[in-house]
Amino acid sequence: MFREKLSNAPYMTSFDDVYIVPGRASLEPREVDVRTRFSSSIELLVPIASSPMDTVTGSELAIALALHGAIGVVHRNCSVDEQLEMVKRVKEFPPYPLRALYAEFNEPCSRVLESLRNEGLRDLPVIRDGRVVGYVSVTELLEHCRDNPLKPVGEIVAKSSAKPHRLFTLANIREARREVLEGRIDAVAITSSDGMYVGTLTLREALEEYTPLTDDDGRLRVAAAISPFDVARAKVLERYVDAFVSDVAHFHNVNVLKASRNLVRDISRDFIAGNVGTYEAVVDALTTIEVVHGFRVGIGGGSICITSEVCGAYVPTLWAVASVRDALEDHGAGSIPIIADGGIRTPGDAVKALAAGASSVMLGYVFAGTDEACAPLIAIGGRLYKPYRGMASRGAMARRYALDRYARISKRIAEGIEGLVPYRGPVSKVLREFVEGIKAGLGYAGASSIKELWEKARFGRTLKKYTPQDLIPRLR
Ligand code: XMP
Numbered sequence: 150m151f152r153e154k155l156s157n158a159p160y161m162t163s164f165d166d167v168y169i170v171p172g173r174a175s176l177e178p179r180e181v182d183v184r185t186r187f188s189s190s191i192e193l194l195v196p197i198a199s200s201p202m203d204t205v206t207g208s209e210l211a212i213a214l215a216l217h218g219a220i221g222v223v224h225r226n227c228s229v230d231e232q233l234e235m236v237k238r239v240k241e242f243p244p245y246p247l248r249a250l251y252a253e254f255n256e257p258c259s260r261v262l263e264s265l266r267n268e269g270l271r272d273l274p275v276i277r278d279g280r281v282v283g284y285v286s287v288t289e290l291l292e293h294c295r296d297n298p299l300k301p302v303g304e305i306v307a308k309s310s311a312k313p314h315r316l317f318t319l320a321n322i323r324e325a326r327r328e329v330l331e332g333r334i335d336a337v338a339i340t341s342s343d344g345m346y347v348g349t350l351t352l353r354e355a356l357e358e359y360t361p362l363t364d365d366d367g368r369l370r371v372a373a374a375i376s377p378f379d380v381a382r383a384k385v386l387e388r389y390v391d392a393f394v395s396d397v398a399h400f401h402n403v404n405v406l407k408a409s410r411n412l413v414r415d416i417s418r419d420f421i422a423g424n425v426g427t428y429e430a431v432v433d434a435l436t437t438i439e440v441v442h443g444f445r446v447g448i449g450g451g452s453i454c455i456t457s458e459v460c461g462a463y464v465p466t467l468w469a470v471a472s473v474r475d476a477l478e479d480h481g482a483g484s485i486p487i488i489a490d491g492g493i494r495t496p497g498d499a500v501k502a503l504a505a506g507a508s509s510v511m512l513g514y515v516f517a518g519t520d521e522a523c524a525p526l527i528a529i530g531g532r533l534y535k536p537y538r539g540m541a542s543r544g545a546m547a548r549r550y551a552l553d554r555y556a557r558i559s560k561r562i563a564e565g566i567e568g569l570v571p572y573r574g575p576v577s578k579v580l581r582e583f584v585e586g587i588k589a590g591l592g593y594a595g596a597s598s599i600k601e602l603w604e605k606a607r608f609g610r611t612l613k614k615y616t617p618q619d620l621i622p623r624l625r
Contacts, residue, residue: 274338
């Protein structure tokens, strides 16, 4: 009986065990469409999310990711107020970075003229008490400055013919950008929905290559980690987040399932259940919780996880994804998106996860070394690093909210480690490498989209893995 259990144990495939077998391609990699779903109602422009960890996702990383079509999941290893503050900062950040470029109502026109010349602009918005009252143009300033260089610019605005008279808000910022790119206006004031000045968009900002991921009001999208037991926190965050991502190490637990059922009844945002790693966990989740808008998949596969050593439990992320996708398909829930979470280090791993049925991938290690990750930069022996720690490491657990996620802390067991990762520079660069790699991977598989990858991808194995890195001496 026990011997049978061992000898019948299934072989659980992980990233290094298989490769994508190239297929017939009809598109160039740059034509591949990598748009996908993060959750039932949230689309991503690129299939990438960040891990909710206190050395990874705060507002800075979430903003940078959303500006490039991905999504950040803000960590919860902090007070509700701190988490709310981070989420609000993302929502209040303009979807195209703006500059504080304006004239104050009482500013002398000679000074405003100088600013316009320095910036090489024709028009400038004029602000009074935080509101845009109009625009002035260089021509008008020149005219008035001749008579009285100290004349307050506000007095000119009333008679100004400078464009635009139309107000642009965060919701229609894309139109403002188009106007700027097409040369109709050269400095547009963007306001919030209640008319307060947010910033100015000029050609310099409009030319930057951003593909912002925005909600229906034009604000950047952001998700937040939550414990299914923490309804109070969810209620506080609900107004500002697009989705809640369950942040529980072992979601397949009767109490967690029941708590999630109650939470989902109480909140109006998408709820992504996790972490799960098996077919059975998904079946139980689908039967217990009325609506699940996504699954976060992977148990013990993270780079900082020691769950397999400490507890003996582990499902390789690739295997977990395939198991969850099968369960969803078998139960008529094939449209529910899966986030592959843990152990994804390269774009190649991401392609394999997507090919095994994931809709997006979640990255902790990869983002931990970027400028925007929420840990300080450290220099050691002339090299730069950033701290990275598991949310069930001793350090992270010392903070209150990690207690919820890894209940075994009551037994004083850490399931994560703390360390340093090499500094990688801006996240936009790392993201671009990943997206390009994923597109190229889809290209090899002969797929034009992630959905097509699910159908077309074939996996192959080798007896022993030889990568070019094994065969040529390492350069560093
Ligand atoms: P990577 O490989 O991207 O994995 O660094 C990040 C994911 O690891 C999970 N996580 C943990 N798992 N102990 C664990 O067993 C931990 O302390 C821990 N902290 C994070 C989490 O799913 C994350 O997204």
